[in-house]
Amino acid sequence: MITSFRLRLALLSALLSGLALAAFGVGAWWLIRDSKIDRIDGDVRVYAEREAHRQRDSAGWRHTVANLLANLGLHHPDELIVLIQDGDGVGYFRSPHWPTGLDDAQWPWPQATTPALSPEPRRDDPVDARRPPPMEHAPDNDLPHLPHLPPHPPPHLPPYPPPDGMLEPLASPPPHLLQNAPPPGPPPATLTLARTVDGHQWRIGLAVTARSRIAIGVDTRSLDAEMNGIRVAFLVAMPLALLVIGVGGWLFSSQAMRPLKKLIAATRQVTAEGLDSRLSSQNEDREFAELIEVFNGMLERLERSFKQAHRFSADAAHELKTPLAILQGQLERAIRMAEDGSAMQEELSSILDEVRRLSTISRKLLLLSQADAGRLNVHREAFDLSKALADLLEDTRMLAPQLQISGEIQPNIRIAADGSLLRQVLHNLISNAIKYNVEPGWIRISTALTPGRVEVRVANSSPGIPPAERGKIFERFFRADPAHSRHIEGVGLGLSVSREIARAHHGDIVFKVEDSGAVEFALLLPRD
Amino acid sequence: MKILLVEDEAKIADFVCAGFKERGFSVDHCDNGVQGYEFAAQGAYDTIVLDIMLPGRDGLSILKGLRKVGNVTPIILLTARNELDDRIEGLNLGADDYLAKPFFVEELIARTQALMRRVSGERQNVLAVGELRLDRIAHEVTWRGQTVDLTSREFSLIEYLMRSPGNVFTRTQILEHVWGYDFDPSTNVVDVCIQRIRKKIASIGSAAEGESPIESVRGVGYRFRKASS
Numbered sequence A: 001m002i003t004s005f006r007l008r009l010a011l012l013s014a015l016l017s018g019l020a021l022a023a024f025g026v027g028a029w030w031l032i033r034d035s036k037i038d039r040i041d042g043d044v045r046v047y048a049e050r051e052a053h054r055q056r057d058s059a060g061w062r063h064t065v066a067n068l069l070a071n072l073g074l075h076h077p078d079e080l081i082v083l084i085q086d087g088d089g090v091g092y093f094r095s096p097h098w099p100t101g102l103d104d105a106q107w108p109w110p111q112a113t114t115p116a117l118s119p120e121p122r123r124d125d126p127v128d129a130r131r132p133p134p135m136e137h138a139p140d141n142d143l144p145h146l147p148h149l150p151p152h153p154p155p156h157l158p159p160y161p162p163p164d165g166m167l168e169p170l171a172s173p174p175p176h177l178l179q180n181a182p183p184p185g186p187p188p189a190t191l192t193l194a195r196t197v198d199g200h201q202w203r204i205g206l207a208v209t210a211r212s213r214i215a216i217g218v219d220t221r222s223l224d225a226e227m228n229g230i231r232v233a234f235l236v237a238m239p240l241a242l243l244v245i246g247v248g249g250w251l252f253s254s255q256a257m258r259p260l261k262k263l264i265a266a267t268r269q270v271t272a273e274g275l276d277s278r279l280s281s282q283n284e285d286r287e288f289a290e291l292i293e294v295f296n297g298m299l300e301r302l303e304r305s306f307k308q309a310h311r312f313s314a315d316a317a318h319e320l321k322t323p324l325a326i327l328q329g330q331l332e333r334a335i336r337m338a339e340d341g342s343a344m345q346e347e348l349s350s351i352l353d354e355v356r357r358l359s360t361i362s363r364k365l366l367l368l369s370q371a372d373a374g375r376l377n378v379h380r381e382a383f384d385l386s387k388a389l390a391d392l393l394e395d396t397r398m399l400a401p402q403l404q405i406s407g408e409i410q411p412n413i414r415i416a417a418d419g420s421l422l423r424q425v426l427h428n429l430i431s432n433a434i435k436y437n438v439e440p441g442w443i444r445i446s447t448a449l450t451p452g453r454v455e456v457r458v459a460n461s462s463p464g465i466p467p468a469e470r471g472k473i474f475e476r477f478f479r480a481d482p483a484h485s486r487h488i489e490g491v492g493l494g495l496s497v498s499r500e501i502a503r504a505h506h507g508d509i510v511f512k513v514e515d516s517g518a519v520e521f522a523l524l525l526p527r528d
Numbered sequence B: 001m002k003i004l005l006v007e008d009e010a011k012i013a014d015f016v017c018a019g020f021k022e023r024g025f026s027v028d029h030c031d032n033g034v035q036g037y038e039f040a041a042q043g044a045y046d047t048i049v050l051d052i053m054l055p056g057r058d059g060l061s062i063l064k065g066l067r068k069v070g071n072v073t074p075i076i077l078l079t080a081r082n083e084l085d086d087r088i089e090g091l092n093l094g095a096d097d098y099l100a101k102p103f104f105v106e107e108l109i110a111r112t113q114a115l116m117r118r119v120s121g122e123r124q125n126v127l128a129v130g131e132l133r134l135d136r137i138a139h140e141v142t143w144r145g146q147t148v149d150l151t152s153r154e155f156s157l158i159e160y161l162m163r164s165p166g167n168v169f170t171r172t173q174i175l176e177h178v179w180g181y182d183f184d185p186s187t188n189v190v191d192v193c194i195q196r197i198r199k200k201i202a203s204i205g206s207a208a209e210g211e212s213p214i215e216s217v218r219g220v221g222y223r224f225r226k227a228s229s
Helices: A005-052 A058-071 A175-179 A221-269 A286-337 A343-372 A385-399 A419-435 A494-504 B010-022 B033-041 B059-068 B083-093 B105-119 B152-162 B171-179 B189-205
Strands: A080-086 A091-094 A189-197 A200-208 A212-219 A381-384 A404-408 A414-417 A442-450 A453-461 A508-511 A518-526 B002-006 B026-030 B047-051 B075-079 B097-100 B126-129 B132-135 B140-143 B146-148 B214-217 B221-224
Touching (some): A286 B010, A286 B105, A343 A494, A381 A385, A385 A414, A385 A453, A414 A419, A419 A442, A419 A453, A494 A508, B002 B010, B010 B105, B033 B047, B047 B059, B075 B083, B083 B097, B126 B152, B152 B171, B152 B189, B152 B221, B171 B189
Parallel strands (some): B002 B026, B002 B047
Antiparallel strands (some): A080 A091, A080 A212, A200 A212, A381 A414, A453 A518, A508 A518, B126 B132
């Protein structure tokens, strides 16, 4: 399936115009051919009709044939056939190039009109009693009454020397035929025929008078050649036209997609930091202007609710801090004033622990809301990562003496970073490694330096993170299912906060490898 | 030792003042920025504890104004607001330290003392309580004249306790001072660390169990044994 709208548009427009062009081409081709055939038919009929009354000797007929060739626009003598017979179908003149397969015996010659019965020419006159039977019944030796040869060729037919050997009269007309020319009779009956011989189609005009009949036939081969030329032109032009249309459609759709592309680019820009950006709908088409306005409206609402949500969590965290500070300060004081080792002091101390827990959560929430708003600013100063990791390694050994803890920390890794935030990240990674361990387990803390980057890897033995939970480990308040293990402290904000801090340093935290029984997280930080 | 506290929240001001006074500081308190600046500008304080959000004039503006007129009194900022930004701005404006609310008064006092030591030129480099001596410069602890090999965490823990002998510190207070406030409060790292210090001292001095300089206060925390004079 084609997923690009642009490509679909271009292909569809090419397909539709292709179909339209093909239909037009076929139709036009047929119409042109039809009208040309009609014209040929009309021509052969008119010339047959005109020549039916003429009386000529063979020289005169030779002229006539030459003239016919010119008038019909034919290029080659064998494209024209002429047959002259008397009224009974006895041949008098036949073109020398007569195609062998063309059998004139089977032609449906029309009936000649009889002057006595019908002075007005009517083609559908009933059969004249004196008319000879159709040609196949005519006796071959019966000489026809041929038209009388006029003294001069018709003035409108210019003399035209026929090519050599073009005309070969069957026989010389008998002298009496030339002398006893009858007066011009009623107009001859005419008919056109189509006959195909050896792949050549002949359009034949027949004209019959009372005493003679004439057939003029034209080979359509030059018409076919012409039509073939037109077809080739179509076949060549159509792919070109389709290509132009397709490319045009592609370009046009690209033009049409431009506002959409702008919208996509703008939507990409819309992050928590850039919610205030708006698109200009000026100079855009009406439909796109509307889309842009709707989009801007949506952005407006999004920005408003986002700001509200952000302000809410920032305000909430802030509003929590003052009462927490009072609570903590007063508890601290009460503990100091209580008798050392008393039940009261112990009670107060346990309350204080809970207050600290609340403070930690509110601080993390505030940190996250700042990160969401893109305002997690870090105060960069020289930070000795190696030293911080060494301290952390020591803490880990204290916190988890039951685990086998190893560290491969390169000395003197100094970066520009916010120390208090980064310590928080490192501590979070290590405390997770302790919390989600299996006994008897191990933890391995190592560093790797690449150009421009430092990587802190914290790996530990682990029951493994189920595949379904792997995508969620950076989610807020997510905690790996502790059902199968011991109760695990924490609220599930650590990793998401840590990642925000890493990102604010232009670094990241990635979940790196998990082979069977081990988990590794890597903190990536830029190095100058 | 004279402290100026500029803090509008009365209850916070109460326990901060009380805490300082218990340690022998004298404290002046202002509950608004305008008055706070006037007091601070007199320049008669050893340390100023300055809240950032104040009525009248905010803490950062007071800090800026003081530094502008050449007042170099050590200043510790307190805030409940967007702590990262305030910390960055405050430190850039010339604050000496920073404490986010909620905070422990013990921690505030410890930092104030540290600041004053720094300003007065590190006079108190050696702490000695009973038979334990701690040299901050040499980073060395001796028990009955013999060196105790301590890690950096152990060293800073014992220093914190030694500064207020006889005073109970809760686990979270210790945790916050030594490890920073981001450590999980439910961790037992403090207890483990104390046990290690005790073991190290005991292995040297053949001291009996009851003789350890660090005493446990059941369910609460620890305190440094006062020198029995």
